[in-house]
Amino acid sequence: MEDILRLIIEKYNYWIYITLMMIGLYAIIAKNNLVKKIVGMNILQTAVILFFVSIGVKRGATVPIIEHAHDGAHHAIRAAEYINPLPHVLMLTAIVVSVATLGVALVIAIKTYQRFLTLEEDEILKQIREP
Amino acid sequence: MSEHYPALLVILPLLASFFISAAGWFRPVLCFPFTVAGLAGSLLVSLGLLGDVMSGGPVSYRFAGWDPPWGIYYRVDHLNALVLAVVSVVGFINLLAARSSVEKEFPEKAGPFYTLYVLFMTGLLGMVVTGDAFNLYVLLEIAAITGYALIALGKGRAPLSSLHYIFMGTIGASFYLLGVGYLYIVTGSLNMEDIARLLPPLYESKVVTAAFVILMVGVWLKMGFFPLHAWLPNAYTHAPSPVSSLVAPLMTKVMVYVMIRMVVTVFTLDFAFTFLGLNDAVVWLAVVAIVMGSLLALSEKDVKRMLTYIVVAEVGYMVGGFWLGNSAGFTGAVLHILNDALMTLCLFLAVGNIVHVKGNSRMESLPGLFRTMPWTMAALVVGALSIIGVPPTCGFFSKWYLLLGALEAGHYGFLAALLFSSLVSVVLFFRIFEVGYFEPLGGSHGSAHGDDEHVVREAPLGMLVPLWITALGLILVGLYTGEIVGRVIRHAVPAMML
Amino acid sequence: MKILGLVIVALVGSVLIYATVDFPPFADPESPASLHVSPRYIEKSLDETAVPNVVTAVLADYRSFDTMFETTVIFAAGVACFLLLRIPRRRPPGPRHFRHRLTGLTFRVKDGENGKEIFLPLREFEPVDSVWTPHDFIIEKVCRYMIPFIQLFGLYVIAHGHHSPGGGFQGGVILGAAIILLSVSHNLRTALKRMREKTGALCSALGVFIFAGTGALCLALGYNYLDYRALAALLPGGPIMARSHGMLLVEIGVGVAVMGTMVWIFKNLASLGRYDEGL
Structure with a gap:
């Protein structure tokens, strides 16, 4: 019991990302409204971003901008003092990708609406089946 | 200059995209020449790379001059040199054919269309050449986003199909990214070879197993492997014809390559085949994919839609062939990437020509086509024979290697599925030939326009020439299969499979 | 669909939970992710690139090739929105x-x-x-006077990305948001007058070209693609400062591309591709 509790508390960030990701996945699969699906898609991508950013955290470390960089005296820089910059770099890319996907998805949703005059998937499918 | 080939391959189309985009605003006539220049450049570079790799072994390139685990690193070996050549050849031939349909269907949007076209090619070429797991994700998204937009350009329900593709594609890409993240959290690296070096002591870790599963599911979603294929037929059917003949031959093949690369280079065969022992299960999934793809194709009344189900079945060929886990199966799978890209291109181009002239590709519009469009239909016959697997065409040889692999592995289910799908293809295509050759032209208004029956109304020359280049390519690749296997693919087979 | 969704969610979720059990503890400085590649970035980047912000150094130098494609993704999204939505013909004048x-x-x-x-x-x-006729004097004026400061801040964020949080993406978004604010507070026509459609679109392509062109310049000078040390031949300060300058150059490219694309996508989405009126 204690092990499980410790597991839950030690890794709470990871549990949150899994929850978010599952919410997004469920919305994509089960929701009927196309815009809700797009929102679900965005939640899914954000969950992955949360996961990556969680990897970068180090206890007792600060933001990865080297202090006193230009005041002459050369301090020894220790990696443990700064958080891991790599996941942040990767997620900057992933954020941009998710914004781009969101934009294109919204545009295509507009196109769909212009063609079928609804965003409810079952109504669209009904229109397609009986033209 | 030749040491910069891996960079130039991706950069030339990217730089061309700027000029195309600018030309779209000032001189729209220049869009097409710029596109041709960009893609021809990367085609030449990819052929040069193939030559370099064949003569001097694998080539590598360090971007920004940083050493591998820190900077981004490209590596070209026999496997991706071949796939690169295929991708750039198919993209280039299809570009030549696309011009007439673009001028007919959306003339005022040629600039953005060609911009997205070269960006799509940039994404695909980059995915094949990269040696960095995260770089692959970014390039995957470039190819995906441009692909969504190009598909949504179609008529009718194309936007809805594209939207479904976006949902499934995003899930796939997110799973891939999550898999890479799992690998990163246990190894601390993103470079494929570096990960492979760090992984062996971690095989017992649950994270690595989960990373493998998530990553494979993501890649399978993207390639439309059977239970995850639902988005594929609609998206490829409703796309405009120059787009479906671009996306259908390339996207799935490149994803198959990504799967092979991930298993061979990142996770290594030791882990995937020996430690996890999933190969039998995956081959059975492939069997189901082949059988279901063929059966669903059989029930379709629209030629283009039928072809998309054939694509689903062909994905099963390649995935199954690879997971058989022996040299013949691997050779068959890689050779099939090459052959299937050309076959699908040939068939989709032919159907594109039919759509260009007739307006649709339903069975009802086929009668009499052998007389009115003899050249298109002849090329369609070559492509069909290749899909069925008739000897002088290349389709026969990859199927032969796949059959050998199945026999060697003792996997008779896969053997039976291959034979079954060939039989189904025979039925499918002979039905088309029968309708096209024997049935008289036009049902109801045939009598009113009786004179039209023998008038040749072919697609424009700009569409016929690329089609025939592809059809001849099918036969040539078939004749030179021995060379290709002996000089390229044999060196790509992982040592463990020999 | 609901049951299928729940089944899939349960399956995927169990795989993820199964893996999480073996994760290194959260925020552990000794985890493999913090020990293999990243220490070098933190310890060496200042000596190797003269940029104190490690994220910028990794983004624009060590992994600059990723960043170039990231900019390309944005550009592709802009072109995609334009291709799908823009209606080239003018509507007949209605009321x-x-x-x-x-x-x-x-x-x-x-x-x-x-x-x-x-x-x-x-x-x-x-x-x-036609959809929004009220005249909001206060909103218009307040936004009008805020926008120059927002733009100035955007430029600061781009230029100061080497030393503080910021960089091309963030600054570009701020610059783009300034134009979008103009459009929201006034109307689309005013924003179009400030930044025409062609300008936005060309900015978007130009930004990618600045980035890719910087790389190609390094290649032309005999170094590897995007190896900014090549720029030492053109800029003062030796190879290490050249890396810093090269990063600034590509960050400007990123900023231009992001600003152009954000405005471009917004205009297309807001007016449904008609560019006459909208938010």
Whole structure:
């Protein structure tokens, strides 16, 4: 019991990302409204971003901008003092990708609406089946 | 200059995209020449790379001059040199054919269309050449986003199909990214070879197993492997014809390559085949994919839609062939990437020509086509024979290697599925030939326009020439299969499979 | 669909939970992710690139090739929105709305005889959107005076990305948001006057070209692609400062691309590709 509790508390960030990701996945699969699906898609991508950013955290470390960089005296820089910059770099890319996907998805949703005059998937499918 | 080939391959189309985009605003006539220049450049570079790799072994390139685990690193070996050549050849031939349909269907949007076209090619070429797991994700998204937009350009329900593709594609890409993240959290690296070096002591870790599963599911979603294929037929059917003949031959093949690369280079065969022992299960999934793809194709009344189900079945060929886990199966799978890209291109181009002239590709519009469009239909016959697997065409040889692999592995289910799908293809295509050759032209208004029956109304020359280049390519690749296997693919087979 | 969704969610979720059990503890400085590649970035980047912000150094130098494609993704999204939504032909003039500048009264002008357009003297009347005619003096003026400062801040964020949080993406988004704010507080027409459609689109392509062109310049000077040390031949300060300058150059490219694309996508989405009126 204690092990499980410790597991839950030690890794709470990871549990949150899994929850978010599952919410997004469920919305994509089960929701009927196309815009809700797009929102679900965005939640899914954000969950992955949360996961990556969680990897970068180090206890007792600060933001990865080297202090006193230009005041002459050369301090020894220790990696443990700064958080891991790599996941942040990767997620900057992933954020941009998710914004781009969101934009294109919204545009295509507009196109769909212009063609079928609804965003409810079952109504669209009904229109397609009986033209 | 030749040491910069891996960079130039991706950069030339990217730089061309700027000029195309600018030309779209000032001189729209220049869009097409710029596109041709960009893609021809990367085609030449990819052929040069193939030559370099064949003569001097694998080539590598360090971007920004940083050493591998820190900077981004490209590596070209026999496997991706071949796939690169295929991708750039198919993209280039299809570009030549696309011009007439673009001028007919959306003339005022040629600039953005060609911009997205070269960006799509940039994404695909980059995915094949990269040696960095995260770089692959970014390039995957470039190819995906441009692909969504190009598909949504179609008529009718194309936007809805594209939207479904976006949902499934995003899930796939997110799973891939999550898999890479799992690998990163246990190894601390993103470079494929570096990960492979760090992984062996971690095989017992649950994270690595989960990373493998998530990553494979993501890649399978993207390639439309059977239970995850639902988005594929609609998206490829409703796309405009120059787009479906671009996306259908390339996207799935490149994803198959990504799967092979991930298993061979990142996770290594030791882990995937020996430690996890999933190969039998995956081959059975492939069997189901082949059988279901063929059966669903059989029930379709629209030629283009039928072809998309054939694509689903062909994905099963390649995935199954690879997971058989022996040299013949691997050779068959890689050779099939090459052959299937050309076959699908040939068939989709032919159907594109039919759509260009007739307006649709339903069975009802086929009668009499052998007389009115003899050249298109002849090329369609070559492509069909290749899909069925008739000897002088290349389709026969990859199927032969796949059959050998199945026999060697003792996997008779896969053997039976291959034979079954060939039989189904025979039925499918002979039905088309029968309708096209024997049935008289036009049902109801045939009598009113009786004179039209023998008038040749072919697609424009700009569409016929690329089609025939592809059809001849099918036969040539078939004749030179021995060379290709002996000089390229044999060196790509992982040592463990020999 | 609901049951299928739940089944899939349960399956995927169990795989993820199964893996999480073996994760290194959260925030552990000794985890493999923090020990293999990243220490070098933190310890060496200042010596190797003269940039104190490690994220910028990794983003724009060590992994600059990723960043270039990231910019390309944005550009591709912009082109995609334009390709799908933009309606190139002008709509026939329907009923339009004008506001009398002095009195603030709004007029609705129908089509003239035989479809001829009626012209109101634009010195006295200004065209307004048909869906949103109220005149919000305070909002307009406050936003109008805020925008230059927002833009200045955007430029600061781009230029100071080497030393503080920031960089091309963030600054570009701020610059783009300034134009979008203009469009939201006034109307699309005003924003279009400040930044025409062609300008936005060309910015978007130009930004990618600046980035890729910087790389190609390094290649032309005999170094590997994007190896900014090559720029030492053109810029003062030796190879290490050249890396820093090279990063600034590509960050500017990123900023231009992001600003152009954000505005471009917004205009397409807001006006459904018609560019006459919208938010």
